[in-house]
Amino acid sequence: MSSVILKDIVKRFGDFTAVHKTTLEIPDGAFVTLLGPSGCGKTTNLRMIAGLLDPTEGEILIGGKRMNDTPIHKRNLGIVFQNYALFPHKTVAENVAFGLKYRKVSRDEIARRVKDALELVQLPHVGDRHPKALSGGQQQRIALARAIVINPDVLLLDEPLSALDANLREDMRVELKRIQDRIGVTTVFVTHDQSEALAMSDKIVVMSAGHVEQVGTPEEVYNAPASEFVANFLGASNIFDAPCTQASAQGATLDAPVFGPVEVAAARAPGVVSGPAKLVLRAEKLQLMPQGAVPTGMISAPATVETVDYQGQTVRYFIRLGERQMQAINMIDERPFAEGEAVLAAFRPRDCAALRGA
């Protein structure tokens, strides 16, 4: 078990810079997620940690040791690939035993550890079968068993859930987190799925276009996004220009269009000073109410429902406030509002975040 440190890492492919100067510290035993859209450099970072790619500049340290010149087979990492990458010509047990064969482990111990690993992923009886005979979710568990049976220093997961069905993905998410907690291995998880990142991570590293946008706990990146990109990528947000009229140690006051002045706590307004600023209002925090309601402790404005996107438990509304369109995602209480209905849009100032304006 080891920490992972990326020090001033740069990766270029010809003229294209996939990763701009990045410094990251992944503490021992932590579950850290690299989150971002495709092409943001998250997989490139993972592959550099793995040793599948060499960084153009900078250093990679695992357990405090410089790894740049250590070939992949000597790094002692467990990697789970998106498409499982199980060896199709070997049985499940042979797949899981693969890494142990190169580790001077006795035959009896290999058998025992393979059995333990298969039990850990809750597939104790499939050892004799070939991977093709298993379902996608089962294959993914075997891939995980194969990666952890070698007691890796670091577990690297490259979008391991994205090839699974929605239901199975959520089950596997819980399962994966349970296993990681149990063995306590330092884990780097790459995904483009924000709900996976929020549910599983100790820390999330949000990346965009080769840059790290924000590093923080799930609550931090969700509630206090450091940039417009982060606010938009983690869930739906309403973001609009709202000049900051007053900034102090307690917080900042932003003059929001339609709604008027909004006070944002300092923790959620990093670096905001008097002048141009942006107000971030999450779609889930914008509450629609019947016309004539009197919300207490909330700022409100009249609006018209334009589009209703019914999703069972919740509804996503697109509403119009004057010239502005906004999104609101609300739990359904009794019945959803209808398209064209006049409503009151309200939110609590403490649910807002503020960003420095351009």
Add this chain to the structure above:
Amino acid sequence: MSSVEAREARQPWILLSPALTAVGLLLFVPLIFIVVYSFWLRTATGADVAGFHLDNWAEALTDAFYRDILISTLRIAAITTVVCALAGYPAAYFIARSRGNKMILLLLLMLPFWISYIIRTMSWINILGVSGAINSALMALGVISEPINMLYNETTVILGLVHFLLPFMILNIYVSLEGIDTNLEDAATSLGATRWQSFLEVTLPLSLPGLAAGGLLCFVLGAGTYITPLVLGGPTDAMFANLVFEAIITQLNWPLGSALSLMLLAVLGLLVAIYNRYLGMAQLMKGLG
């Protein structure tokens, strides 16, 4: 069966019929002629006597001359196949793993097919012949005073066959390597195998079907050739197909030639059948397509 179902069942046969007709007329009908011919009898006057005579078969199957040449034909084909596999695998691996210029490399591989096989075979005379490139160069450099005799032996026949068949081997191996997920090798090395170990444990076993398909093609085409030994072989290097050519074209002995060609067909057919039993023809089709 409803009329719709009947129509749907007929459809593939309708679409296949032009090809089946061509294959039937150009392959099976002549083959039947050959089978029939092999039981006719050639008389001293040069006239063929129709009927059911086993004389040709008796001669073809018992004469040690034919048996020896059949064995040496199979040996030459086997050596050629092994050389093609050893030389072709690294090349196929390189093409499959190269990134940007894969298409150019494949085009280069196809390029020889644009030149007649006979011309390509004859080009070795200009390279290895008494007044060929190598002898001229060595003599000009003063390394030798007399030209070395390099042509017209079994080695040059094998060389010519390797030259002819190598692209088939490379293409077949390439196709099977292309089908292997590159993550598999990454997974193997991440688990502690060196690159060489991961090749032996993962890539090589998964590419064996392509190697076998390429091997079958090289062996069958190599064993059936008559041009290469004719152009590059000496008087004692005749291969089995040369005997057929000799019997039919030179001696006009169609009955014996028919029996001999059916013998070769049976031996190679047996090989294909064994291959099909264990590996299936689908892999071969992949490599050809």
